[in-house]
Every structure is written in structure tokens, then in C-alpha cells.
Amino acid sequence: MRLLLRFGAALAALGGLGVGGWSYATGWHPPTERYPLQGIDLPENPPPVEWKTLRANGADFAYLVATSGADRRDAAFEANWAALPDAGMRRGAVHLFSLCQDALAQANAFNTFVPRAGDALPAAIDISYHDDCTARPERAELVEDLQHFIQRVETHLAKPVLLRVSKAVDADYQLSGALPRPIWAMGNMLEPDYAARPWRMWRATDFRRIDGVEGPVNWNVVAP
Template identity: 70%
Template sequence: MYGLWKTACVLAAIGLLAIIGWHYATGWHPAAKDYPLQGIDLGEAPGPVEWGTVRARGADFAYIVATSGTDRRDPAFEGNWAALPEAGLRRGAVHVFSLCQRADEQANAFNTFVPQAGDALPAAVDIAFHADCTARPDRAVLIEELARFVTMVETHTRKPVLLRITKPVESTYRLSEALARPVWSVANVFVPHYAARPWRMWRASDFRRIDGIEGPVNWDVVAP
């Protein structure tokens, strides 16, 4: 009987520690004293967002996906784009780049869909390996294509484009070495150092949970 009671106590303690650990992990973010500007970025079709609550939970800005490739436009973009300044959040638009489609056509899709806005943060292009595209162009070809995309989008937005480059893509193509644009690095918890130049923005967590958004959220900080 004592053995069963002891086992139950141990299991209860393990369960409590797991709950505490989960709450700590999902609530963690880099210290505001080190990174005063912090915010979120959302993926495609994010679902309903209470932007006022997100602002109250410490977000200063939000990046939202506008377009992907040449033909996907996020249906939630326009509503969220309009709601962000009303909630007191800076806003930025993201294009998810496809290695399988022409860069000029992707830039045209983004420029047509995303309105010019003087208050907008620099646009960002997400460069990652995606399951729906197996193409792996030569490095010189990809650099030329991205340079074309960046030039066209910067002409539209009149601000330098942020390059959100994942570590696998950077390891394969060394894009941050070739394209002189601000880098947005991606790495959970640990400060990333995989780009050729210091990052300007860091996605520090893709598992944080905050009120106002259902499920985990991508939490980002700006370099001080």
C-alpha cells in the first residue's frame, strides 16, 4: 500500500513539474530590457485575432503574410492590415517566396495586393524550403531572382526589404552574404548566428502562447 502511495506521489510531482515547465516555455520571450521592441508574425490563414489584446500583452508590431508565390493571397490580410494601426500596432507585410516560380511575377503579385502605406514597416520576404516546391536552383540563379524581387518590391514600398532566411536555406545558398539587406533570422530560444551579417530581427519562439490568438504564435524581437 505504501509503495502504491509513493508511486502516486512521484507521478503527481512529475505531472506538476511538466505543467510548470509547459507554462514557462509557452510564456517565455527574450527580456524586454535587452530587446525593447518585440512583436509577432503570423503565418497564412491565421484565424481570428484580437489585436487589442495582443497589444496589451506586449506586442509592439505584427508582420502578416500577404502573398505566397504568384497566386496565393491571404484572405485575412486586408482585414488584419486595417485593424493593426487601430489597435496601436505597427504593421508589416510578408511575401512567402517560391523557388518554383518567377521572381518578377511574385513581386507583381505582392505589389498589386499590398497597398502603399507610409506607416508600414519594411516588407519581408520569407525564404525557406517548402514541401510544395522541390526546386533547388543554382545559387547564382536564386540570387539573381531574389535581387529582382527585392528591387521591384522596394520600388513599390520605398523601403528596404527584410530577408527572412531559414538556417537550411542560408546553409545551402549563403544568401545573406550575397544580398545586402537586413536579415531576419529564425531560431527558438537561442540567439542565432548562422547569417553572414548580424540579424536585425529574430524570431525567438514559435511556441509562445498569448491571449488574443488561438494556438502558438511566432514571437520576434528587434535588435537593440
């Protein structure tokens, strides 16, 4: 409760500062002294990115959406994937998991599209609610489906995956406790504490603005 009150007071203060407060909020990121490794993750159909400019402004890595469900491939993935090493940035692929489609079909779609690369970061599975899918499977069924997905993807990539679980999904399914994989949690400007285990990566803001990409970006830090 005290944390919520402090956050509310901080937001009120930013609102009172007007343009200056908004400028501070959109430029904010966790301190590099505490979190040396920081980077972005892009949504589906992302805007163009000047990767070398982004790297010069402090991005160490980027996660790119590769596939969504069993039937969507992101058109920008391959070009961005190829460009990141030349910019001096690490790269990771993201799959947006659908609660409405077969888990093994999704894994096959991801494995077909995303190459195994020795320099790649662990792939991430995003498990969130989406407007295009209203299915809500039983917890045991979902956990089993995700286990099958994870096993097939890890066999292909030869690396363990990250679980990017939204707060809403974890509240309903407690996936962060059921699946023993590193957690990528989300929380704007406040360290998230909803997962059953400590997070390994934190999406710290989804409204940061930075040279190299148009519009707000998702900014992340890796746990020290």
C-alpha cells in the first residue's frame, strides 16, 4: 500500500510538472550503475529502427517478435535480425503464444522461421491476453501445452527459453511458479513483484523515447 501511495504521488508530481514531467518520464530508464545491461523489445510490425544510433544511445540488446500463434510471421524480423550484429547488439527472438491455437503447431512455426544462432539470446515466449483470442483453458491444460512448446523450441535452439508472463495471466494461472524457466516481468517504473520467482529481465517502461526509433519503445533491463 505504501508503495502504491508513493507511486501515485510521483505520478501526481509529474502531472503537475506538465511538459517537463512528461519529458522526464519518457526519458527515464533504470540506472545503468545498478543495471548495466539494458535494451529494447519491439512489438509486431515495428517502426523502422536505426540500430547503430540506438546502440550509441545505450541499447545493448534487442528482442524481436518473430511469430505469433501458429500462422503469423513478422515481416520485419529477418531484416532486423540480420542487422543487429553489425550494430554491435545482441539479439533475441520472441514468440507471442496464442491460447486459441495448438501449442505444437506454434512451436513448429517458430522453429521453422527462427534460425539457430550461436550468438542469440534465449528465445522468449510472451504469454499475455490478446483481443483476438478469448479462450481461457484450464490451468493444467495450459501448463502442459506450454511444456510441450518449450521442449520443442529448446530442442531446436539448444538453449532454455525466457517466460514473459503478463501480470494478468500470472494472477489467473500462476505460470511463473509452474514452469521453471527465467522470468521476464513487466512493470512501468516500478520493479514488478507479481511473479513467483525473482525476475531475470524487467520491462521497466513501455513509453520511453530514444533516438534511433520513432515513437515510444519498450525498455528492458537485465537483473545484475
